[in-house]
Amino acid sequence: MIDSKFLRQNIENVSSNLLKKNYELDKEYFLKVDSDRKNLISETEELQNKKNLLSKEIGVLKLKKLDTSTLSKEVENINSVLKNKQDALILSEEKYYDFMLNIPNILDDRVPLGKSSDDNSVINYSDNDDLTKISNKGFSDHSVVGKSLGLYDHDIASSISGSRFSLLFGSLAQLHRALGSFMVDTHINSHKYTEVNVPLLVNNDSLTCTGQLPKFKDDLFEIKNKKDFFLIPTAEVPLTNIFQNKIFSEEELPIYYTSLSTCFRSEAGSYGKDTKGLIRQHQFDKVELVHAVTPESSDESLNLLIKHAEKILNLLELPYRKVLLCSGDTGFSASITYDLEVWMPSQKAYREISSCSNFTDFQARRLHAKYKNKVSKKKEYIHTINGSGLAVGRTLAAIIENYQNENGEIEIPDVLRPYMNNMKRIESN
């Protein structure tokens, strides 16, 4: 959520900023809802004050055994007016939050103007991205390779669950598991993260705090019969919600959390896209990185987080590039987002494998997550940063495609071999 006071005072600037995210701010509506709410608040508070004073007076009179009926009547009168005001206030607050919770985060000035991913700007390529060499080999799609090895299946998965699910067998399943472990190990050993094992089912509030709700309910799987649970679309949700209602001392920050978790997305609106393979599944594993930091350090912290994610790609020797998302492609809650895109030889294209964002105080305001500023001695909202480090399914797909040899086998990257009983390649089943 953005700061309503800031919005009120900078409404023109904010509104033109949000327009870059294709959000049209209804300025008049906001000003009206905002001032209605404020007026109702002060009106009800005034009445409550009167009521409190009179009630106290009644208490004093009762002690002295004096008559209180006149005052009681008066309070009763106030109560009936107050009730109306309070009802109006509840409605007004609902309107206000409905509106505020649907306003996206303000964009960082560095975000380039643009409509879609076509307008994203490439920052740099990895050192090993000699793609002419790779792409000329005519490598097959990872799902084809996996199938011909007899280690990947899509059809049976469909009959078990439906579309956008898959089965991995044998050493391919093992490689998938190895990848998750390798990523988490790297982050906890080299990057000072605390590993967290998180709930995969979360409640409505948690999703509201991180910004998936109320706006993006369609993208989530909801569990209805037992309780109002949602399956997490990313470990960002439980990890970030660890900070809810916290007030940190400055010494406690930064906090780095990482978690390997399964993620669930409905992929509504992406019918027909990436229907084969591991790229777009209803269920996938991902290693998530989350930072809680002070506002001054959030910019630097995002860069650090990106380096942590890049480290995995570098260790796996996968070609990739770093992209700064344009305004139209930047997510609802983010102020700035960098994607890491890995080279997929079969598609002759870079595909997103990590998305790293600074959410500034947007999530913190919803979470009520603050820290005590040592200098100002005031409680200020923290900043939250997160990114994937990395999406495991997509990384596996990238490895299959980039590491296949002439025989259709998959060479196992050096760093993963210790996790695979020192196996060197995956051969046909």
Next chain:
RNA sequence: GGAGAGGUGGCUGAGUGGUCGAAAGCGGCACCCUGCUAAGGUGUUAUACGGGUAACUGUAUCGAGGGUUCGAAUCCCUCUCUCUCCGCCA
């Protein structure tokens, strides 16, 4: 799933209808005292929102939501979470 107990400030914990936003202790902070340390003394110390340059001030909050009452931490109802015992279970 069955039976019971309980949720009060950073923590421990008192408070069963009226200056209770809440005693006391611990912790934190500030100052004082002692040559240093240890100990001691005094004061201060919740959060959100609103008004005010500020000192300050108003409202709400004692798990959440309703209700009773002129007045609720305290009484009633519903929900929720935690703990203990039994059962079941990876």
